[in-house]
Amino acid sequence: xxxxxxxxxxxxxxxxxxxxxxxxxxxxxxxxxxxxxxxxxxxxxxxxxxxxxxxxxxxxxxxxxxxxxxxxxxxxxxxxxxxxxxxxxxxxxxxxxxxxxxxxxxxxxxxxxxxxxxxxxxxxxxxxxxxxxxxxxxxxxxxxxxxxxxxxxxxxxxxxxxxxxxxxxxxxxxxxxxxxxxxxxxxxxxxxxxxxxxxxxxxxxxxxxxxxxxxxxxxxxxxxxxxxxxxxxxxxxxxxxxxxxxxxxxxxxxxxxxxxxxxxxxxxxxxxxxxxxxxxxxxxxxxxxxxxxxxxxxxxxxxxxxxxxxxxxxxxxxxxxxxxxxxxxxx
Numbered sequence: 001x002x003x004x005x006x007x008x009x010x011x012x013x014x015x016x017x018x019x020x021x022x023x024x025x026x027x028x029x030x031x032x033x034x035x036x037x038x039x040x041x042x043x044x045x046x047x048x049x050x051x052x053x054x055x056x057x058x059x060x061x062x063x064x065x066x067x068x069x070x071x072x073x074x075x076x077x078x079x080x081x082x083x084x085x086x087x088x089x090x091x092x093x094x095x096x097x098x099x100x101x102x103x104x105x106x107x108x109x110x111x112x113x114x115x116x117x118x119x120x121x122x123x124x125x126x127x128x129x130x131x132x133x134x135x136x137x138x139x140x141x142x143x144x145x146x147x148x149x150x151x152x153x154x155x156x157x158x159x160x161x162x163x164x165x166x167x168x169x170x171x172x173x174x175x176x177x178x179x180x181x182x183x184x185x186x187x188x189x190x191x192x193x194x195x196x197x198x199x200x201x202x203x204x205x206x207x208x209x210x211x212x213x214x215x216x217x218x219x220x221x222x223x224x225x226x227x228x229x230x231x232x233x234x235x236x237x238x239x240x241x242x243x244x245x246x247x248x249x250x251x252x253x254x255x256x257x258x259x260x261x262x263x264x265x266x267x268x269x270x271x272x273x274x275x276x277x278x279x280x281x282x283x284x285x286x287x288x289x290x291x292x293x294x295x296x297x298x299x300x301x302x303x304x305x306x307x308x309x310x311x312x313x314x315x316x317x318x319x320x321x322x323x324x325x326x327x328x329x330x331x
Contacts, residue, residue: 006227009284013226016219017282019211020046023071029205030067031060032198033191040182040297041068041156043276045216046223049179049269050135050155052120052170052301059184061158065116068156070207072216074113075150081123087130091140105142110134113150113213117157121167128174131155135177152216172260172304179269180294181301219279226275227285233271234330235288239295240267242323243303251326257312257319260304270298288329296320 020042027038037053041064044051053061062078069076079090092108109115110131117131134140138149157178160167175181187195211219238249243261246254274290281290300316309319 006284009222009225009227010282011284012222013279013284014282016222017279019215020219020280023068023210026071026208026210027064027067030207031064032195033187034060034064034184037061037064037182037184039280040180041065042280043273043294044156044179045072045152045154046220046276046279047179047272048152048154048220049272050157050177052175052178052181053156053158053184054161054181055158055184057160059186061184062116062118065114065156065158067207069114069116071210072114073209073212074152074216076114076116077109077112078116078118079109080118081120081127083122083124085123085127087127090127090130091134092142094143103143105145105147107142107147108140110140111147111149113152113154115153115155117155119159120157121159121170124168125171128168128170132171132174132177135174152213152220175301176263176265178301179273180297182297183300223275223279226278226283228271228275229285231330232274232286232288232291235327236267236270236274236291238327238330239291239323240264240270242327243299243319246323246326249323249326251322254319254322257306257309257314258303259306262299262302266299266302270295273298292324295324 024038024042031038041051043049045068055061066076066078088108090108091110092106094103095106096103120128120131130140134149134153135155138151138153139146140149141147159170240262242249242251243254243258246252246258270291271286273294274286277290277294278284278286296317299320303316303319305314305316305319
């Protein structure tokens, strides 16, 4: 790409970033702190990548997603996942019309632009499988007919940690469909003081619509065009390859720690997310720092560790940190 193109792209990014910044500021009216969660959700929105939010109850996961939907003129549906939920409750079913004597499709709440799958790990496997088709193919099957989902289509799922009672682990195939897994942390003392000061009254802030569907689609096109240098591409591939063949990168110790490394979808998610991260910083090009900033969110739910890792009390984030320290940017 010629230098003049990068300069022009930089200018376009700076102009369009204004709307996204305004949208995030509007979200801050209702959500105190949680910058990492808000950025992660917005990056998913800009790239069409599904997001998984994990944290204990009461950390504003649902509130954040509902507030995001209000800032954009898109269709929004919230689905509360429960142990007795059926696939038809999610995607819809065929109903018989006695007047016409024919069956017709009654579409479910999945037919929306933004779908909040609340407490996704409380639903049984058959419901999770129905959601997987929607996430993977952007379509669902009702009866014998497949129906395309609206564009954009984004699943924002929340789950409580698996240690809690009444939860079902998500299948690996579905975990891999999420671009990000964001660990939602407790607020700081200052943030919690702000929460009880601001939210201690029954008055709720009015959230304004900041960006239209057409504007959002234009922004997503710009994000897709953000420039990625060949060195950065090599760095992305090296990082993912290091999770599969650690010995080749001088990380032999990880051979007994990582059972399953990142898939090619991890590489794709990493480059897409890096573009969105650069956009949020008003840049038309991706740097190595963008990769380092988002790799934890992209990989932590994709790496499967061995029993030895569990014995050493190692988590996915510890392994990713070691991979980052062992892989250099190619010259």
